[in-house]
Amino acid sequence: MTTGVQVYRRLVNYSIQYWHLLLLAVVGLVLSALTQPLFAWIMGPLLDQAILKRDPEVIRWLPVGILAIFLVRGAAMFTASYFMGWVGRKVVQQIRGEVFNHLLRLPVAYFQRKTTGDLLAHLTYYTDQLAMAATRGITVLIQESATVIGLLALMFYRSWQLTLGVLIILPLIALIILYVTRRLRRLSYKVQSSMGEVTQMGSELIKGYKVVRIFGGGAYEAQRFAMTNQRNMTLEMKRLLTELLSTPLVQFMVALALAAIIYIATREATLATLSPGIFMSFIMALILLLTPIRNLTQLNAQLQKAIAAGESIFALLDETPERDSGTRTLPQCQGAVTFHQVGFQYANSTAAALKNISFQVEPGQRIALVGKSGSGKSTLVNLLVRFHDYQHGEIQLDGVPLPELSLQALRQQIAYVGQDVVLFNDTVRNNIAYGVLGERSEAQVRAAAAAAHALSFIEQLPQGMDTVTGDNGALLSGGQRQRIAIARAILADAPLLILDEATSALDSEAEHYIQAALEHLQQGRTTFVIAHRLSTVESADMILVMDSGEIVEYGTHHELIKLNGHYAKLHRLQFAA
Numbered sequence: 001m002t003t004g005v006q007v008y009r010r011l012v013n014y015s016i017q018y019w020h021l022l023l024l025a026v027v028g029l030v031l032s033a034l035t036q037p038l039f040a041w042i043m044g045p046l047l048d049q050a051i052l053k054r055d056p057e058v059i060r061w062l063p064v065g066i067l068a069i070f071l072v073r074g075a076a077m078f079t080a081s082y083f084m085g086w087v088g089r090k091v092v093q094q095i096r097g098e099v100f101n102h103l104l105r106l107p108v109a110y111f112q113r114k115t116t117g118d119l120l121a122h123l124t125y126y127t128d129q130l131a132m133a134a135t136r137g138i139t140v141l142i143q144e145s146a147t148v149i150g151l152l153a154l155m156f157y158r159s160w161q162l163t164l165g166v167l168i169i170l171p172l173i174a175l176i177i178l179y180v181t182r183r184l185r186r187l188s189y190k191v192q193s194s195m196g197e198v199t200q201m202g203s204e205l206i207k208g209y210k211v212v213r214i215f216g217g218g219a220y221e222a223q224r225f226a227m228t229n230q231r232n233m234t235l236e237m238k239r240l241l242t243e244l245l246s247t248p249l250v251q252f253m254v255a256l257a258l259a260a261i262i263y264i265a266t267r268e269a270t271l272a273t274l275s276p277g278i279f280m281s282f283i284m285a286l287i288l289l290l291t292p293i294r295n296l297t298q299l300n301a302q303l304q305k306a307i308a309a310g311e312s313i314f315a316l317l318d319e320t321p322e323r324d325s326g327t328r329t330l331p332q333c334q335g336a337v338t339f340h341q342v343g344f345q346y347a348n349s350t351a352a353a354l355k356n357i358s359f360q361v362e363p364g365q366r367i368a369l370v371g372k373s374g375s376g377k378s379t380l381v382n383l384l385v386r387f388h389d390y391q392h393g394e395i396q397l398d399g400v401p402l403p404e405l406s407l408q409a410l411r412q413q414i415a416y417v418g419q420d421v422v423l424f425n426d427t428v429r430n431n432i433a434y435g436v437l438g439e440r441s442e443a444q445v446r447a448a449a450a451a452a453h454a455l456s457f458i459e460q461l462p463q464g465m466d467t468v469t470g471d472n473g474a475l476l477s478g479g480q481r482q483r484i485a486i487a488r489a490i491l492a493d494a495p496l497l498i499l500d501e502a503t504s505a506l507d508s509e510a511e512h513y514i515q516a517a518l519e520h521l522q523q524g525r526t527t528f529v530i531a532h533r534l535s536t537v538e539s540a541d542m543i544l545v546m547d548s549g550e551i552v553e554y555g556t557h558h559e560l561i562k563l564n565g566h567y568a569k570l571h572r573l574q575f576a577a
C-alpha cells in the first residue's frame with residue numbers, strides 16, 4: 001500500500017507542473033460527476049410537483065433542466081478527458097525520456113546484470129502501463145469518487161436514517177477491495193516480469209537467429225517460448241478473474257443494501273414520513289451508485305498494474321549512475337599511463353580478475369597484452385576506460401589518478417575498438433564519424449577509412465558512404481565491420497588508442513596494411529594492442545604477458561624470447577603450426 005502512495009506521489013510530482021491544465025480537468029470531472037446526484041435529485045420534484053401536484057411551473061422547466069444537465073455533463077467530460085489525456089501522455093513522454101537518458105549514464109555493470117528484454121520492456125510496456133494510471137486512472141478516480149460522494153450527500157439529505165442503513169455495508173466492501181488490491185498488485189508484478197521474459201526471448205531469438213537455425217534450436221526455443229507465453233496467459237487470466245469477480249461481488253453488496261432499503265422503506269411507518277418523490281429520488285441515487293462503484297473497483301486493477309510498472313521504472317531511475325565525481329580535465333593529454341598495484345574483482349565473481357598489476361607506459365609507446373583467454377587482458381583495458389572501477393592500487397593518466405578526471409575528460413582521450421564491434425543502423429559515414437566526431441569533414445572521414453583499409457570496399461557499396469549498414473552492420477562482412485570500427489578509432493584522433501583484438505577478423509594482407517597505417521598513426525599516441533596472433537605484436541615497445549589476472553613477464557619481443565618463459569613457449573607453439 002505504501003509503495004502505491006510513493007509511486008503516486010512521484011507521478012503527481014511529474015504532472016504538477018501542468019497544474020493549470022489539471023485544475024481544468026478536475027473541475028470538468030467534478031462538474032460532470034455532480035450531474036448524477038442532480039439527476040437523482042430531480043426525481044423529487046418530478047414525482048411530487050409535476051406528476052402528483054401538476055405544478056405548471058415545474059412541468060415547464062423540468063425538460064429544459066434535464067437537457068441542461070446532459071449538456072453540461074458532455075462538455076465537462078470532454079474537457080476533462082482531453083486535458084487529462086494530454087497531461088498523461090506528456091508525463092509518459094517525459095518519463096520515457098528520463099529512462100532513456102538514465103540508461104545512457106548507468107554503469108557497464110548494470111547492463112551486465114540486466115537482460116535486454118527487461119530493459120526494453122521498461123521503455124515500452126511499463127511506461128504504457130503507467131500512462132493508464134496517469135490518464136484513465138485518475139480520471140475515473142476523481143470523477144467516480146465525486147459522483148459517489150455527491151450521491152451519498154443527496155441520500156443523506158433525502159433521508160439520513162436510510163442512508164445510515166446503507167453505510168453498514170461499507171466495511172464489507174472495504175474488506176473485499178483490500179483483499180482484491182493486494183492480489184491484483186501481486187499478479188501485476190508477475191504479469192509484468194513475464195512480459196519482460198517475452199521481450200527477452202524475442203530479442204534473443206532475433207539476435208541469435210543464425211545460431212538457432214544452425215544448431216536446430218527451433219523446437220527448443222519454440223517450446224521455451226510457449227511455456228513463457230502460457231505463463232503470461234495464465235497470469236493475465238488470474239488477474240482478469242480477480243478483476244471480474246470483484247466487481248459483481250461489490251455490486252451485489254450494494255444490491256443487498258438496496259433490497260434492505262426497499263424492504264424497510266415500504267413498511268407503513270416509513271412510508272408515512274416519506275413522500276413518493278423523495279423516496280424515488282433516494283432509490284434513484286442508490287441505483288446510480290452502482291455504476292461508479294463498478295468503475296471504481298475495475299479501476300483498482302488498472303491502478304495496481306500502473307503501480308507495479310511505476311515501481312520498476314522508478315527503481316531504474318533510482319539506480320546510481322556511473323560514478324563521475326572527478327572534475328579535472330586534460331586539455332593537452334600526453335598519453336603517459338601508470339598502473340600501480342592495481343587489483344580488481346567483478347562484483348558477481350569469487351576470484352580477483354586482476355591482481356597487483358604494475359607497469360608504466362611512456363607517451364607514444366606501443367604496449368601489447370598477450371596471454372591465455374580469460375587471463376584478464378580485456379579487463380585491464382576496460383579499467384583504463386573506467387567501464388569498471390578498480391578496488392586496489394591506482395591508475396594514472398599523465399600523472400592524474402583516473403577517478404579525479406571527469407568521465408568525459410577521460411574518455412575524450414581514448415579511442416577504443418573492442419572485442420565485439422558495434423555498428424549502428426545508420427550510414428557508413430555516420431558510423432565512422434560517430435558521436436562527438438560528427439563535426440569532422442568529409443575528407444577526414446575518407447582519410448580515416450583509407451587508413452583502416454576500408455575505403456575500397458566502401459566505394460563498392462551501392463550508395464558508398466551513404467549506405468545504411470543495417471542492424472549492427474548486418475550487410476557487411478565481419479572483417480569489413482572491423483575495418484569500419486578501426487576507421488572510427490582512427491578518426492577520433494585521440495592520444496590513447498586501445499585495440500582489443502581489433503584485427504582478429506582480418507585476412508593477413510588487410511592486417512598488414514592496417515598494421516602499417518597504425519604504426520604511422522601511432523606517433524605521439526599511446527597504443528594498447530591485445531592480439532592473439534603474436535606476429536602482430538612483435539614490434540611493440542613492451543609486451544605484457546598475462547596469466548590468471550597477473551603480469552607474469554614483460555619486455556620486448558627479443559628480451560622475452562631470450563627469457564625462454566611463457567612468451568617464448570607461446571611463440572614456439574604459434575610458429576610451429
Ligand SMILES: Nc1ncnc2c1ncn2[C@@H]1O[C@H](COP(=O)(O)OP(=O)(O)OP(=O)(O)O)[C@@H](O)[C@H]1O
Pocket residue numbers: 112346347348349353371372373374375376377378379380419
Ligand atoms: N562482467 C564480468 N563479470 C564477472 N566476471 C567477468 C566479467 N567479465 C569477465 N569476467 C571474468 O574475468 C576474467 C578475465 O576476463 P577478460 O575478459 O579480461 O579475459 P581476456 O584476457 O580478455 O580473454 P580473451 O582473450 O578471451 O578475450 C575471466 O575469468 C572472466 O570469466
Ligand SMILES: [Mg+2]
Pocket residue numbers: 377378379419500
Ligand atoms: Mg578479451
